[in-house]
Amino acid sequence: xxxxxxxxxxxxxxxxxxxxxxxxxxxxxxxxxxxxxxxxxxxxxxxxxxxxxxxxxxxxxxxxxxxxxxxxxxxxxxxxxxxxxxxxxxxxxxxxxxxxxxxxxxxxxxxxxxxxxxxxxxxxxxxxxxxxx
Numbered sequence: 001x002x003x004x005x006x007x008x009x010x011x012x013x014x015x016x017x018x019x020x021x022x023x024x025x026x027x028x029x030x031x032x033x034x035x036x037x038x039x040x041x042x043x044x045x046x047x048x049x050x051x052x053x054x055x056x057x058x059x060x061x062x063x064x065x066x067x068x069x070x071x072x073x074x075x076x077x078x079x080x081x082x083x084x085x086x087x088x089x090x091x092x093x094x095x096x097x098x099x100x101x102x103x104x105x106x107x108x109x110x111x112x113x114x115x116x117x118x119x120x121x122x123x124x125x126x127x128x129x130x131x132x133x
Contacts, residue, residue: 001025002032003069004044004121007061007114015047015054035073042072063119067109 005021018036022029038043038056044064045055057064085091085098 001027002035003044003057003061003064003114004117006055006057007064007118008121010057010061013019013056015052017054017057020054039072044069044072057114060115062113062115064114064118066112066114067106069114070109102107 002021002025005024005081006016009016018029018032021027022032027035036045036047040047042056043058046058047055085094
């Protein structure tokens with residue numbers, strides 16, 4: 001949600017302060033600080049100090065995929081198999097389906113960028129604003 005705010009304001013070139021993002025997205029300040037620190041270390045955002053400081057994306061929002069973000073935040077491992085599944089024929093079948101489902105999810109997350117989410121959000125907001133008589 002924080003990255004959506006930063007993406008929506010990307011074209012302005014102005015950084016957003018944690019307080020602004022937290023208020024807009026109803027995210028606790030402390031959690032947002034930790035999240036933005038993780039994203040900064042991974043190179044998704046940069047911080048600027050001072051009265052006019054805040055956070056900005058380091059790349060264009062249409063060049064950042066959801067898969068990249070989720071891998072950064074959640075540490076998504078593509079080859080991970082469920083540990084509790086026994087090494088049997090049944091377990092092998094379950095692992096195959098598990099891998100197939102992960103690959104499908106990753107393909108979808110790779111397909112969408114932050115800009116795609118901003119565009120979809122804006123379209124939903126427009127629909128919500130329509131007035132029908």
